[in-house]
Amino acid sequence: MTGRAVLKAASAGAARRLVQTVVIFVVLAMATTAALVGLTLAATPTRAFQAVSTRNHTADLAVTIDATKVTSAQLTATGHLPGVTKAVGYPATTVSVTIPATPGYQGGQPVSGPLTVVGRASRSGPLDEITQKSGRWPARPGEIDQNDLSGTRGSVGQLTTISVTSLAGKPKLAIVGWASLPAQDETQNAWAVPSEITALEKAGAPRQYQMLYTFRHAATVAQVRADLGELRAALPAGAIIGGATALPSAGLEILGQGIKTSSAIPYAVMALLLAAVIIASAVAAAVMAGYRRIGVLKNIGFTPAQIAATYLAQLGVPALAGSLAGTVLGSLWALPQIQERSLFKVTVAIPVWIDIAAPAWMLTLAGLAALLPAVRAGRLPAVQAITAGQAPRAARGHAAQRLAGRLPLPRPVTAGLATPLARPARSAATLATITIGLTGAVLAVGLSSQITKIVLSIGQAYIARALFQRLTWLVVVLAAIGVFATLLMQAREKVRDLGIHKALGMTPRQVITMVSCWAIAPAIIAAAIALPTGVALEPVVARAIVSAQAGPAENAPLLPGPRGQAAGNARPPRQQPRAAPGGAVRYTRHGKTVINAGPPGSGQRPGQSLFSGPLSIAGQNPYTPGEFVLLVLAGLAIALAGALGPAIWAATTKTTTALRAE
Amino acid sequence: MNALIELSEVTKRYAAGGAPALERVTLEVAAGEAVAVMGPSGSGKSTLLNLVAGLDKPTGGAVTVAGQRVDTLSETRLARYRRRQVGMIFQFFNLLDDLTVADNVLLPAQLTGTPRRRARARCGELLGQLGIARYKDSYPGRLSGGERQRVAIARSLINDPAVLLADEPTGAVDTATGEEIGQLLLDLNAAGQTLVLVTHSPDLAARYAHRTVRLLDGRIAGDTATAGGTADTGRRPGAGARP
Numbered sequence: 001m002t003g004r005a006v007l008k009a010a011s012a013g014a015a016r017r018l019v020q021t022v023v024i025f026v027v028l029a030m031a032t033t034a035a036l037v038g039l040t041l042a043a044t045p046t047r048a049f050q051a052v053s054t055r056n057h058t059a060d061l062a063v064t065i066d067a068t069k070v071t072s073a074q075l076t077a078t079g080h081l082p083g084v085t086k087a088v089g090y091p092a093t094t095v096s097v098t099i100p101a102t103p104g105y106q107g108g109q110p111v112s113g114p115l116t117v118v119g120r121a122s123r124s125g126p127l128d129e130i131t132q133k134s135g136r137w138p139a140r141p142g143e144i145d146q147n148d149l150s151g152t153r154g155s156v157g158q159l160t161t162i163s164v165t166s167l168a169g170k171p172k173l174a175i176v177g178w179a180s181l182p183a184q185d186e187t188q189n190a191w192a193v194p195s196e197i198t199a200l201e202k203a204g205a206p207r208q209y210q211m212l213y214t215f216r217h218a219a220t221v222a223q224v225r226a227d228l229g230e231l232r233a234a235l236p237a238g239a240i241i242g243g244a245t246a247l248p249s250a251g252l253e254i255l256g257q258g259i260k261t262s263s264a265i266p267y268a269v270m271a272l273l274l275a276a277v278i279i280a281s282a283v284a285a286a287v288m289a290g291y292r293r294i295g296v297l298k299n300i301g302f303t304p305a306q307i308a309a310t311y312l313a314q315l316g317v318p319a320l321a322g323s324l325a326g327t328v329l330g331s332l333w334a335l336p337q338i339q340e341r342s343l344f345k346v347t348v349a350i351p352v353w354i355d356i357a358a359p360a361w362m363l364t365l366a367g368l369a370a371l372l373p374a375v376r377a378g379r380l381p382a383v384q385a386i387t388a389g390q391a392p393r394a395a396r397g398h399a400a401q402r403l404a405g406r407l408p409l410p411r412p413v414t415a416g417l418a419t420p421l422a423r424p425a426r427s428a429a430t431l432a433t434i435t436i437g438l439t440g441a442v443l444a445v446g447l448s449s450q451i452t453k454i455v456l457s458i459g460q461a462y463i464a465r466a467l468f469q470r471l472t473w474l475v476v477v478l479a480a481i482g483v484f485a486t487l488l489m490q491a492r493e494k495v496r497d498l499g500i501h502k503a504l505g506m507t508p509r510q511v512i513t514m515v516s517c518w519a520i521a522p523a524i525i526a527a528a529i530a531l532p533t534g535v536a537l538e539p540v541v542a543r544a545i546v547s548a549q550a551g552p553a554e555n556a557p558l559l560p561g562p563r564g565q566a567a568g569n570a571r572p573p574r575q576q577p578r579a580a581p582g583g584a585v586r587y588t589r590h591g592k593t594v595i596n597a598g599p600p601g602s603g604q605r606p607g608q609s610l611f612s613g614p615l616s617i618a619g620q621n622p623y624t625p626g627e628f629v630l631l632v633l634a635g636l637a638i639a640l641a642g643a644l645g646p647a648i649w650a651a652t653t654k655t656t657t658a659l660r661a662e
Numbered sequence: 663m664n665a666l667i668e669l670s671e672v673t674k675r676y677a678a679g680g681a682p683a684l685e686r687v688t689l690e691v692a693a694g695e696a697v698a699v700m701g702p703s704g705s706g707k708s709t710l711l712n713l714v715a716g717l718d719k720p721t722g723g724a725v726t727v728a729g730q731r732v733d734t735l736s737e738t739r740l741a742r743y744r745r746r747q748v749g750m751i752f753q754f755f756n757l758l759d760d761l762t763v764a765d766n767v768l769l770p771a772q773l774t775g776t777p778r779r780r781a782r783a784r785c786g787e788l789l790g791q792l793g794i795a796r797y798k799d800s801y802p803g804r805l806s807g808g809e810r811q812r813v814a815i816a817r818s819l820i821n822d823p824a825v826l827l828a829d830e831p832t833g834a835v836d837t838a839t840g841e842e843i844g845q846l847l848l849d850l851n852a853a854g855q856t857l858v859l860v861t862h863s864p865d866l867a868a869r870y871a872h873r874t875v876r877l878l879d880g881r882i883a884g885d886t887a888t889a890g891g892t893a894d895t896g897r898r899p900g901a902g903a904r905p
Contacts, residue, residue, distance in 0.1 A: 397760055398801065405765060411772040422760055500756045503717060504817070505745025505773045507738040655717050659756060 010313035031275035032326025038268035059212035063243035067207035096166035119197035135177025281429035285489035304378030323359035397422030416517020434526035437479025442534025483642025499658025515647035523639035542618035672723035698867035701877035749818030753830035808839035
């Protein structure tokens, strides 16, 4: 009987306060999503940033073979090495091509360089899947499908024909499409039908093979190094002339770790903090809004324990549903969205403990946030409980109202600016959510402007930038939801006051202005906190990214890429590589060698001092005054985005109903 | 009669197909008149007041105040109409607890954009006339019911409204205080203020109104002259009225 009474009171309360119930559900869902994303990024960084070849249908290693130095039998035998699980080979060749002067690309100048073309009948192979981004796969000789590394297509999309300058007659190749691999693989610059390779070889192009391998153990660079060593031992010296790991290249794994220690963890912490603040604020407000009802229940005869149980049940059901929905949303949509486009379309299975920990933590937070005010209300005498929710907190915010009243601003604005001080705890929650969201935006702006200068690979820099942007959107959206939930609760609490204003002649637009201004003061204070915090945090994160790249020797690139720079995928001029004796590849920037990877086995390692430039850049202030202004406006935008819904509700709620509210 | 308020065949239903809160009510109130609206609970008294105040819209018929059709105005225009033409006094005062007495009274003037100096002067005048000047920096929570209602009356008068609407103005105060409030309203009407008063109290109606309109089940059941109220002196509402 007792339990039934509690459940009845709880279900009736939830049904009557439908808006509150829905808000709790949405808050828990979004907060759990954020917590799940945050925990996953922080706890499983290597997995999160590794391209898992089995999931992604890519090879672990792609090597270019000089066909004049091996026999078919030797190549076939590599497929049966102890460490190899699968091997497939394609005819290939490397030619020199010239891209004609193209407006918007490389300063509009012609660009020459090598192009490694692989002969394949289709995009789908036993070990990999090439994605056609535009156009089509080659259907006949003379056509190529260009590998769109680093999004080069955006610059040369209008290009249709290139000339093979290393062969007599300078045959032309028509670009019929742009495609991409899951991994950055610069050993395959373009694809053509196998007979095209034959034709190029007949015209004098070198005979090569492209061999793709998967291995039993290829989860780290060290393992792939060992696999490569096994291949090298099985083939004649000099047979392997180039290659790439279909794992993120060594640089990306280093970068991945750099991202983990630098950007993922700060964003993960932001997401978790936001989730905690929002839940605590929303749930506590929901309980306090029902104080009068608690008093009535006590009058009927509910004990303090039953009161607490009633509220835990009333809020617990939408909270549980929300946290479960958030777990599903985070697992199936949010996390893959963040990872997919940023990182070679990788989706990573979330560890089970995170699937349990994220909702459990959010529910625990919600439970604590509900329990404390519910227990307090349960202990109050019935009369006090009834009046506690109604009694004006006359002492709070009076000075602010008086001060605001003196400002030469319209009354709705001054009333709105002063209101937050009457509810300091709730205003602190609003302030915290906007501060955290804006800090994420400040961090992203700084890192985005520096990333191409501190990350050695342009492609990886673009990927990192995309990741910052997605993580920033996550925390910004969550912050706006936090503001929405808090202000909606506040508007419903102050509905009678809003009704009085409207009865006295405040127009709907003025009501919207007033409620929107509830969030303005916190937004301004948030900007004062978030800007210096983000500015102080940015160089820490940037230096971590740089430092992670200057790692130990085993993290150096495995293999030299193709000699020189592949045409059609050229890096900006400042990073033009130069072929060096012995097959080493040097990339220069501003005349200084940035990477100097010697031939395999040379023991040559990147010098720590080679990163002094990026480190110096990482320590510089990347922000412009204009960006600061925009970031302040961004804080206001977060606040207003969250305030708009409650403001419109306040403006449209019926005045007569509002006046009868208690 | 030069009607200030005209209700013409006004009907109000809150639910389609449900019983009307008001049904084909036709009523006129002259400028300077004091009219009491009486009736049992659910008879439509507050609904009628809300329609005149523009807080609600009729389902049918027309509501005209000071020559302006109120029932066809947009929400924004209704808000402006309420600021300028209507002063409302509620049973439970409906003061803003986080504003001082003076700020509560000034609020309607601030919404109309009245120059600050003029508004403050008018506020001081009203508080003085109503005997609550000493409370101008106090907060409503510290005042008695009668004092709060005086604040509400001052607030309702600050913009010199054409119509003063009072919904059970003595319902939340003791008898003695109710007498004081009633006398205040009488004095306001004596100064020329048009007054529509909703009350349960026949005594209040008899003493402070020229007419009593009785509502029953949403319809006018009676409209009789009473011995109460005062003649229209033509003076400005609030001017010279003393508690």
